[in-house]
Amino acid sequence: MMKLTTKAARLLDATPGVHLHHGRLRLALKVPGRTAPVRKSLGLLPTEANILYAGNKLSAMKIDVQTGNFNSDEAAFWHKHFPNDPRHNIVNRTLRDYFDQYRESRKFDLAHASLRGLESVVSLLEPHRLLDRDLRDINHRDLERVRNAALTTRKSSTVQLYFTQLRAVIDEAIKDGYLEHSPFVRLRKLRQSSMESDPTDAVEPFTQAELGRLLAACKSENARQMIGFLFWTGMRPGEMKALAWEDVDLDAGTARVNYNLSRAGYIKPPKTKAGIRTIDLLPAAVTILRRQRELTYMLPERRDEVRLLHNKSRIELRRRVFLNPDNQPHHNPELFTSHKSWTALLRRAKLTHREPYQLRHSYASMMLMIGAHPAYMAKQMGHKDWGMIRMIYAKWVADENPNYRDELARKLENLDPHVTPSVTMEREAIGK
Known part of the structure; x- marks a missing residue:
C-alpha cells in the first residue's frame, strides 16, 4: 500500500468527500432520494495530483446534482462522470x-x-x-x-x-x-x-436374496451380467459401461476405473482424482467377467473418443467389456435406456421400486456390514475420503444390525452377563 506524504495527507484532509478506501481514492456524494452518500472508487493512488483531480471531479458532480441533471437522467449522469465503468454503460445488459x-x-x-x-x-x-x-x-x-x-x-x-x-x-x-x-x-x-x-434415507439396498430374484426376472443375459456386476463391485453404471478389457486384470482380480460414460455418448475421466481407482474384485464379480470374456473379449477394438477439459480430446483403441445387444458400445450412462424397462423388471421380480443406483448402495452396505473398513470402501467407490461413506451408510448399518454391539463385545471378549444375549448368540450357544 502506498504511503501518504505529509503534504498529500494534509490535502486529503482538506478535501471533503474524498477519502481513502483500500489504498485508493474514493468519492462520497449525496444524491436525491438516498439517505446515505453514494460512494464511488476512482481506483487512483493518493498522490497530490490525484487528490486535486478527485476534488475537482466531486465538485463537477455536485454542480450536476444541483442543476437537476441527476434527477432528469440518472443513468446519463453516472455515465458522464464514470464513462469507463461498465455499471454505468447506457447499453443495458440483460x-x-x-x-x-x-x-x-x-x-x-x-x-x-x-x-x-x-x-x-x-x-x-x-x-x-x-x-x-x-x-x-x-x-x-x-x-x-x-x-x-x-x-x-x-x-x-x-x-x-x-x-x-x-x-x-x-x-x-x-x-x-x-x-x-x-x-x-x-x-x-x-x-x-x-x-x-438426510442422505441416509435414500439408501435402500438390495439383499443377496433380492438380487437373485432380480436376476431371475431378467429376460436377457446382457441385463443379468450388468446388474450382477454393479451389485458385486459398487461401480457407477457409466463407469461399468466405459470399462474396457484393457482395464481388467482377471489374474490379479482387479479392474481399473479410468473413465465414465457421458450422457452425450462419449467417455470422459471421472470428475475427481479419487474417481480414478483400481477396484478389488470379489469372486462373484470375477465370475461375471469370465463369462463376459466369452462374449466380448475377442471382438475387435474400437475407436473411443475421450473428451478432456478445455475442449481437448483424444482417440483410444479400446474393447469395451459390456456392449449392447447388438455388440455395440453403449451411448447412455444409465443402466437401462428406458426407465420403464427397469420398473417392469422390478415388477416381475415382485420387488418394491428402487432406482438402479441402489445396486451401488447394496455393495457398500453389504461390505460395511461384514466389517470392511470405511477408508478401504472409500477407495473402492471413488470417494476422496471416508467422510461420505460414514455420512451415507453409518446410520443404515447401525439400524440393520441391532446385534452389532454384542458382536464387537464378543470380539473384545468383554460380554456383560447381565445383558440379555442376542438371538444370534443364543442360537450359537444352543448349537454348542
Whole structure:
C-alpha cells in the first residue's frame, strides 16, 4: 500500500468527500432520494495530483446534482462522470446476455451435463419474463417468485441446483462491475425437507436374496451380467459401461476405473482424482467377467473418443467389456435406456421400486456390514475420503444390525452377563 506524504495527507484532509478506501481514492456524494452518500472508487493512488483531480471531479458532480441533471437522467449522469465503468454503460445488459457470456467464457471446461443444466435454468426462467430484463432491475423478490413456482413441480434439491447455476451466471455481472450487489445476497436460504436433506434415507439396498430374484426376472443375459456386476463391485453404471478389457486384470482380480460414460455418448475421466481407482474384485464379480470374456473379449477394438477439459480430446483403441445387444458400445450412462424397462423388471421380480443406483448402495452396505473398513470402501467407490461413506451408510448399518454391539463385545471378549444375549448368540450357544 502506498504511503501518504505529509503534504498529500494534509490535502486529503482538506478535501471533503474524498477519502481513502483500500489504498485508493474514493468519492462520497449525496444524491436525491438516498439517505446515505453514494460512494464511488476512482481506483487512483493518493498522490497530490490525484487528490486535486478527485476534488475537482466531486465538485463537477455536485454542480450536476444541483442543476437537476441527476434527477432528469440518472443513468446519463453516472455515465458522464464514470464513462469507463461498465455499471454505468447506457447499453443495458440483460440476464440472457449474461447466460450467453457465461456459456462462452466456460465453453472449454463445462461438462455436457452442466450445459444441459443451463438450458434447464433458461427454460425455468422463460415464463417469468426475466431473461430480457436489465439485470440491474432483477431483485431477490423476482428470484423468490421463480423459486416458489419451481418448487410446485420439482424437488427442492433440483431447484437448489438450478439456482446454484443461476448464481454463477449472475456472478459474471459482479465480476464485470455491472452489478454492485447480487440479488442472491438478500434471497433467503431454501430449507430442504428432512427426506431430501438426510442422505441416509435414500439408501435402500438390495439383499443377496433380492438380487437373485432380480436376476431371475431378467429376460436377457446382457441385463443379468450388468446388474450382477454393479451389485458385486459398487461401480457407477457409466463407469461399468466405459470399462474396457484393457482395464481388467482377471489374474490379479482387479479392474481399473479410468473413465465414465457421458450422457452425450462419449467417455470422459471421472470428475475427481479419487474417481480414478483400481477396484478389488470379489469372486462373484470375477465370475461375471469370465463369462463376459466369452462374449466380448475377442471382438475387435474400437475407436473411443475421450473428451478432456478445455475442449481437448483424444482417440483410444479400446474393447469395451459390456456392449449392447447388438455388440455395440453403449451411448447412455444409465443402466437401462428406458426407465420403464427397469420398473417392469422390478415388477416381475415382485420387488418394491428402487432406482438402479441402489445396486451401488447394496455393495457398500453389504461390505460395511461384514466389517470392511470405511477408508478401504472409500477407495473402492471413488470417494476422496471416508467422510461420505460414514455420512451415507453409518446410520443404515447401525439400524440393520441391532446385534452389532454384542458382536464387537464378543470380539473384545468383554460380554456383560447381565445383558440379555442376542438371538444370534443364543442360537450359537444352543448349537454348542
